[in-house]
Amino acid sequence: MFKALGRLLIKFFTQLGQASSMVSSCVFWLFKSPLEFSQTMQQTTKIGVESLVVATLTSLFTGMVLALQAGTTMRNILSEPLYIGTLVGFSLVRELGPVLTAFVVAGRAGAAVTAEIGTMQVTEQIDALHTLGTDPIRYLVIPRIIAFMIAIPVLTLCANFSGMFGGFLVSVNSLGVASNVYISDITTYIGVDDLMHGFIKSCFFAFMIGVVCCYKGLWTRGGAEGVGKSTTQAVVTSMVLILVMDYFLTAILNSIGL
Amino acid sequence: MIEIIDLKKHFGPKHILRGVNLKIEEGKTLAVIGGSGTGKSTLIKCIIRLLEPDGGKILFNNKDITHIKKQMELAKLRRSFGYLFQEGALFDSLSVGENVVFGLKYLTDTPKSEYARIAKEKLALVGLKGIEHLRPSELSGGMKKRVSLARVLATEPKVILYDEPTSGLDPIMSEIINELIIDLKNKLGVTSVVITHDMKSAFEISDNMAMLYEGKV
Numbered sequence: 001m002f003k004a005l006g007r008l009l010i011k012f013f014t015q016l017g018q019a020s021s022m023v024s025s026c027v028f029w030l031f032k033s034p035l036e037f038s039q040t041m042q043q044t045t046k047i048g049v050e051s052l053v054v055a056t057l058t059s060l061f062t063g064m065v066l067a068l069q070a071g072t073t074m075r076n077i078l079s080e081p082l083y084i085g086t087l088v089g090f091s092l093v094r095e096l097g098p099v100l101t102a103f104v105v106a107g108r109a110g111a112a113v114t115a116e117i118g119t120m121q122v123t124e125q126i127d128a129l130h131t132l133g134t135d136p137i138r139y140l141v142i143p144r145i146i147a148f149m150i151a152i153p154v155l156t157l158c159a160n161f162s163g164m165f166g167g168f169l170v171s172v173n174s175l176g177v178a179s180n181v182y183i184s185d186i187t188t189y190i191g192v193d194d195l196m197h198g199f200i201k202s203c204f205f206a207f208m209i210g211v212v213c214c215y216k217g218l219w220t221r222g223g224a225e226g227v228g229k230s231t232t233q234a235v236v237t238s239m240v241l242i243l244v245m246d247y248f249l250t251a252i253l254n255s256i257g258l
Numbered sequence: 259m260i261e262i263i264d265l266k267k268h269f270g271p272k273h274i275l276r277g278v279n280l281k282i283e284e285g286k287t288l289a290v291i292g293g294s295g296t297g298k299s300t301l302i303k304c305i306i307r308l309l310e311p312d313g314g315k316i317l318f319n320n321k322d323i324t325h326i327k328k329q330m331e332l333a334k335l336r337r338s339f340g341y342l343f344q345e346g347a348l349f350d351s352l353s354v355g356e357n358v359v360f361g362l363k364y365l366t367d368t369p370k371s372e373y374a375r376i377a378k379e380k381l382a383l384v385g386l387k388g389i390e391h392l393r394p395s396e397l398s399g400g401m402k403k404r405v406s407l408a409r410v411l412a413t414e415p416k417v418i419l420y421d422e423p424t425s426g427l428d429p430i431m432s433e434i435i436n437e438l439i440i441d442l443k444n445k446l447g448v449t450s451v452v453i454t455h456d457m458k459s460a461f462e463i464s465d466n467m468a469m470l471y472e473g474k475v
Binding site: 124128 | 308347348349365409
């Protein structure tokens with residue numbers, strides 16, 4: 001049992017070391033060479049556009065269900081569906097928007113990134129990059145991490161609006177809340193600091209998803225089976241880390257008044 | 259040109275190279291033969307520093323390149339080398355033309371305006387014309403190898419390392435690739451190291467031959 005635990009710990013710290021070394025290489029290449037601009041733009045479009053529909057749809061229905069649940073509960077307690085806009089807005093902007101969007105992007109674009117880099121690894125395309133004078137970190141990893149860091153905050157913003165719109169539809173049509181009341185519930189109580197709270201979280205999530213998915217891709221071994229394994233591991237690891245990071249980020253951001 | 263002294267490489271408990279000594283002369287073609295898993299590919303990957311040797315020395319033009327670590331120095335070293343991968347290793351996301359000129363951006367100062375001409379010229383050299391716009395997935399195995407060779411030639415390396423250039427090809431395509439390797443030596447004076455299983459091909463293209471057995475030549 002101790003042997004197995006020891007092996008697990010060694011594996012964990014080895015992977016942590018490899019991922020840290022990859023991040024330090026990213027920093028090195030960021031300062032040493034010009035950014036692969038076209039690659040970065042291409043990846044941003046790919047990650048952003050590919051995930052836009054899923055992210056907004058997920059958020060739309062989450063907003064709708066939040067409004068429905070909050071409205072029913074408020075009616076039972078206070079006999080009136082009060083502050084639905086505030087409840088939906090707060091939940092989305094500070095918590096569900098960034099987390100759900102990160103989940104969707106990790107599952108959709110993160111998996112694609114790991115599979116693409118993993119396939120390049122097992123078909124020697126990564127070695128070919130080395131022999132042709134460029135480093136895979138510079139050519140593949142940096143553009144993708146930056147792309148995630150641009151796409152996810154923008155997608156989160158879209159998801160927030162979509163979710164609030166979903167809440168609006170349910171509040172006005174099913175719960176009988178006046179549209180101006182729903183909107184003023186949002187605009188009165190949700191401020192810039194709430195938006196910043198969600199924005200900072202989404203930036204951290206984006207960086208983490210980029211690092212995890214690229215790392216898993218680069219360290220793929222063992223042919224097609226290896227690519228499948230890496231892709232699954234990348235998505236699962238990203239999702240678990242999103243939830244873990246979310247707790248700690250919330251604690252830190254709340255403590256500094258955001 | 260290249261001297262390998264007592265080269266050692268192991269992967270975990272498995273010792274692949276156990277002290278390889280080899281000299282590769284300028285402008286000559288050396289064929290490295292040996293059974294599967296004897297470390298032929300490992301040897302050339304150590305030469306181009308895709309793998310770091312565990313012991314011994316590799317001298318290139320009398321300069322020790324065994325332990326170069328800095329990224330910039332490695333990139334500089336790789337300017338002198340070309341590597342033909344067993345399966346071609348063409349980039350799926352790029353067209354054939356973009357694949358051929360890929361190394362020019364990173365290894366040379368060639369202006370971008372020259373890229374299209376060079377792609378056309380190098381593809382013609384390997385007997386392929388008008389396929390610049392195709393994707394690697396649209397090519398046959400032999401075509402992939404030839405495009406990969408055109409990509410190697412685009413940067414005009416002094417040394418080309420061939421990893422099983424004729425494996426998986428039909429006899430006619432193998433012959434075409436062999437002729438290309440001989441042509442490159444005769445016309446451009448390129449030094450070559452060819453890893454192969456194909457004895458007929460080894461006799462046809464090489465000036466010298468080395469056999470790897472139990473991790474040694």
